[in-house]
Amino acid sequence: MNGKDTKIFGILAQFGDPGELLQAAEKTRDAGYSKFDCYSPFPIHGMDDAMGLRRSPLGYIIAFISFFAVIGGLSLQWYANAIDYPLVISGKPFISYQAYAPVGFGLTVAIAAIFTFVVMLALNGLPRPHHPIFSSSNFEKVTDDGFFIGIESGDSKFDTEKTKEFLSSIGGKNIETINN
Amino acid sequence: MSISEKREKQVYTDPPLIQGDPTFHSITEDISVIPEKKTPTWWYIAFAVSFSGMLMLLGMIGYLVWEGTGIWGLNVPVGWGWAIVNFVFWVGIGHAGTLISAILFLLRQRWRTSINRFAEAMTIFAVICALVFPGIHVGRIWAAYWMFPLPNQMEMWPNFRSPLLWDVFAVSSYFTVSLLFWFTGLIPDLATLRDRAKGRIKKIVYGVLSCGWRGGNRQWKHYEMAYLILAGLSTPLVLSVHSIVSTDFATSLLPGWHTTIFPPYFVAGAIFSGFAMVVTLSILARKIFKLEHIITVRHLEFMNKIIMVTGMMVGYAYSTEFFIAWYSGNEYESFAFLNRAFGPYAWAYWIMISCNVFVPQLFWFKKIRTSIVPMFIISIFINIGMWFERFVIVISSLANDFLPSSWDYYSPTIWDIGTFIGSFGLFFTLFLLFLRFLPMISITEVKGVLPQADPHFHHNGKDNGKAGGQG
Structure with missing residues (x-):
């Protein structure tokens, strides 16, 4: 399983502003992660490219x-x-x-x-009133002024410790593990 | 100066859309505190007044159903009285909200973000008020479902080639689209209220309404696309709904109604009256809720300019009608217009001309279109003038048609007046509930137009201002 744990939903890290989030998204994409999402209070211009997402169908x-x-x-x-x-x-x-x-x-x-x-x-998989990510109290800021990256445990490169280190190396703060 | 230099200069001289050095958090605070704090006393008073108005409307409708349309001032040539005047008046008001939310969105007019939410709310509530009137004016309300293509025991269908039926579909699809557009815009803001909610009930209610929004880019991607599509779908509605309303008149054979200018003329009038209503409401709202730094004088000035442009289009339409009536050589047509200006309804005609054509000319002066009190008064004048426009169109053409022997003078009864005032009660009841429980300005979209929302704002050194201001 290589450090994988089905109890874990993923790792969440906070970033300072839209620019940091955009650069962090690019780095996460370049590091080979694909099952991650960038959370922000408003849509950020250029984020689809930074995350390597295709246009909405x-x-x-x-x-x-x-x-x-x-x-x-x-x-x-x-x-x-x-x-x-x-x-x-x-x-x-x-x-x-x-x-x-x-x-x-x-x-x-x-x-x-x-x-x-x-x-x-x-x-968007909505309506979904509850989601594991809501267990983080810090995540409440996402609809105010918080910018987050969450890498999900389903990713093939996911490894609890290594992913944490990676997020911290690209400037993530308040890194926490989100349980399912 | 070359064009690029000029453009450069313009970017630097444009003042920020949102004033008072805002941060993302301050925007959240400023807007979401309104539905969160204790209900102010003025709200209860205003609500009591409007709710009484709404109850009066219900009473009026109840008596109408009991007694029939004979309680209104209708007479033999004038079969369409205030009910249709009010219907056109309310539908028209809605159009500004759709123009702001859809057309200005597609044109990337970033100033719309401060006013779009409550302009859209205004649209929805105005359309609700509008829908009341055709619903009740049919007389036999229990047969109102005949307007819809429902298979029934009589094996009858509505006549799809009648403009009155087009109207049913135009206005109901307008309502549906406006409601969905408004709610889509609300989802991220409801999530903000959910995340800030202290009480459990609030958390559950806002949580359910926000559909569990998480704000991930994988959601924003579809969300933004949906918003764009809804804006695209609403855009033709700005032009089509009132055009179809105008065909109720234009496809008839009555002098003064039977003109091809009606669709564009009605659309211009609708946007004109709607913006006047948005200005009226936003002046009150920004003052009461201390949102002067978000709905700035600059926003109001933009709206006043639109009022001026559409007001002149309306004025142009009035004069074109006269010219064509004369040029057609049709004596009934010429009479209809001379009768409007100098006949028994001349008083209404000149109220209309003064309020819609003369008064908005004051907006040529920058001083007037940027000061609050004059623009508030002018916007009220326009609201009144646009009601009289519909009165003049509906009543004067019907009252004096082809045969002088069938002419009659129309005057409203207390029931007409009460129903109209009651519709304002309904409108303000809904509007006050909206102000109390929902974010009246789009938190998400206002954050999106702040300079620091641009990802290059903090990281490009001196290019900041440019990247932020331009967007």
Whole structure:
């Protein structure tokens, strides 16, 4: 197991400011860690690259869903007003997409927004009211002015002692072990 | 001076967005202390007043359901009275919040961070007030569900080619999107309140509402993308919702309504009235909660400039309507506009022109658009003027249409007035609850625009100011 312990969630270290966190993230990435996260009170510009993360796939997911929302929105109107109960309105054609545009658009936007919210939460593994990392009382600062790196025990390079040493060598303070 | 030199200079002369030498912690303190401290006495008084207004609204609606729309001042040519005026008024107000939260976000206008949260809240509450009116004006409220495409025992569907139905969808999707956008923005701030909460109940409530937000970059990555998408989805709504509202009028054949200028004209008016409301509310809020260093005079000045621009667009639309009425050679159309300016509703027309066209011209003076009391008064004038704009449009065209024999004069009853005042009660009840229990300014986003939020701020020696100011 090489110093691994399933009881341990990971090691948490605090950094002073966004710049330090960004540099520390780069060093952690370069040291070969991949299962780590950088915690901050606000998103930090350039952090995705520093951590070696790929762009969020959310945009593509929502584009895919929106495509069906458009089709669904238009066919709802078409089915309702032209097939199930044909309504003759001033003798206008039944498939008048111009007249169906406002409702189709409104439905698409609403459905896309609902899915954006739900899929964002799902990708983030939320809602998750409790998480091992909340056991650190110092971590409460993350929503105020604290900047943290947490390296998780699932990482192939993780070793309780060595990881602690590493975090301290890149300038981490208040290093603590987070238990599951 | 070359362009790059000019730009360089501009970067250095731009004052910081947030004043008073803020740190990340001071921002957290300044904003989250508002819902944390003991409820101030003025809040109870204000809440009692607005809550009474809301109860009055409920009473008015109750009597309306019991008795029918006959209690309102509607008469035979004027079938759309204050209910529609109020509906358009409230929906319009909402638009400023969406413009601030969506369009200014996409345009990277960093000053929006100080005002977007409560402008969005204002949007949601204004849309709630707006939704009340079409809901109750149908008369038979128990049949209001006919507006939605629900399979039913009559095997009937709504008519999707009617602008009134477009309106139902436009406004309800507007409400849904605004609510989700607002809540998404709230999640990290609710986590701040959770982490600061002392009591167990507060901790649980804020903990559940924040969905267990941890602030890791793996979460921020998706979060920022979601925020961007929601901003992108809201952006067309700023233009589409009031355009669709205007088609309620524009697709009719009534002189004064049947014009193609309505969609852009309504959108400009909506943003105009909405910003006036944001200015009114933010002046009060920054004073009461001592947030003058976060919502600075500079923020207010930006908003006043938008008010001026949209006010002139509205003024331009008023004059274009007149020109086209004359140029069309259509006598009914010409009459409709002359009747507005000089007919039985001339008083309302000139209130509208004075408040919406003349008064905002005072913002040409820098002194006026940067001093609190004048801009507060002007914003109130605009709120009033924009209500009268909708009154003029709805009532004057209906009251005097094609046949003089069918004309009538419309006057509201006590029930119309009470319902309108009650809708303010509903609005302020919701707004006061929001101020009391939620962070009224986005803590996360304000921190993000501080110069030290730039990762290069502390580590680039002399380049600090540049990196921080520009962003």
